[in-house]
Amino acid sequence: MSEEARRDRAERILDAAAELMLRHGYKRVTMEDVARAAGVGKGTVYLHWRTKEALFRALLLRESEQMLSGLLTKLRQDSELALPWRLMRILALEVVRRPLLRALFVADSDALIGFAENEAVRREKQLELAPETRYLELLVERRVLRGDLGFEEAAYLMSVIVRGFFLAERTGEEFGPDLERRADLMADAIRLTMAAEKALGPDDTEALAAGTITVFGRTVEAVRSELSSAYA
Numbered sequence: 001m002s003e004e005a006r007r008d009r010a011e012r013i014l015d016a017a018a019e020l021m022l023r024h025g026y027k028r029v030t031m032e033d034v035a036r037a038a039g040v041g042k043g044t045v046y047l048h049w050r051t052k053e054a055l056f057r058a059l060l061l062r063e064s065e066q067m068l069s070g071l072l073t074k075l076r077q078d079s080e081l082a083l084p085w086r087l088m089r090i091l092a093l094e095v096v097r098r099p100l101l102r103a104l105f106v107a108d109s110d111a112l113i114g115f116a117e118n119e120a121v122r123r124e125k126q127l128e129l130a131p132e133t134r135y136l137e138l139l140v141e142r143r144v145l146r147g148d149l150g151f152e153e154a155a156y157l158m159s160v161i162v163r164g165f166f167l168a169e170r171t172g173e174e175f176g177p178d179l180e181r182r183a184d185l186m187a188d189a190i191r192l193t194m195a196a197e198k199a200l201g202p203d204d205t206e207a208l209a210a211g212t213i214t215v216f217g218r219t220v221e222a223v224r225s226e227l228s229s230a231y232a
Helices: 003-024 031-038 042-048 052-077 084-097 099-105 119-141 151-168 179-194 202-231
Strands: none
Touching: 003 031, 003 042, 003 052, 003 099, 003 202, 031 042, 031 052, 052 084, 052 099, 052 202, 084 099, 084 119, 084 151, 084 179, 119 151, 119 202, 151 179
């Protein structure tokens, strides 16, 4: 079988796994179910992923890669998107609009019950947080944030605001504003509480964007490398 055919088969298996997990939840889905939905034998699924946990980790990695790749494209088109209030707005909207990532970060679904606490997903969350750590370091280095905010304080404040957004998304529609407006309000909270008094000039903004692209680009490369092992 050609490399392209193996990749197409792996993608078909992941598509089937995504649909089943969102419909029935992680606990109820078996490898046999995935194989049947993908139109392959159970042994074929095991050729790509040795365990159910590895399969669903790959599914979340694929979602993350697609989200971050889209972010990189936007950053290359508009350097001001690297500013934290604009970047976090984009990421928050992307997470909420992607059912699997929403289930993981917003936790408004039982789709990942039985999976979200295991080691595979803890590693996935760490992978998601790794670029954010370096990005925050960039913000401090480039003096994008208030001068009295060190790295740990900036990380804490950013976490409070962004996690608060996801927590509120469990019942967000009850508050009145639509999703876009809720994301705007979160972005305003970041800007008003964290931004330096002096705005970045064009050259500094370009430098921030270049650094941000490098940080998230490395994460995308790492994710693609891990996924490729299942496609080979």
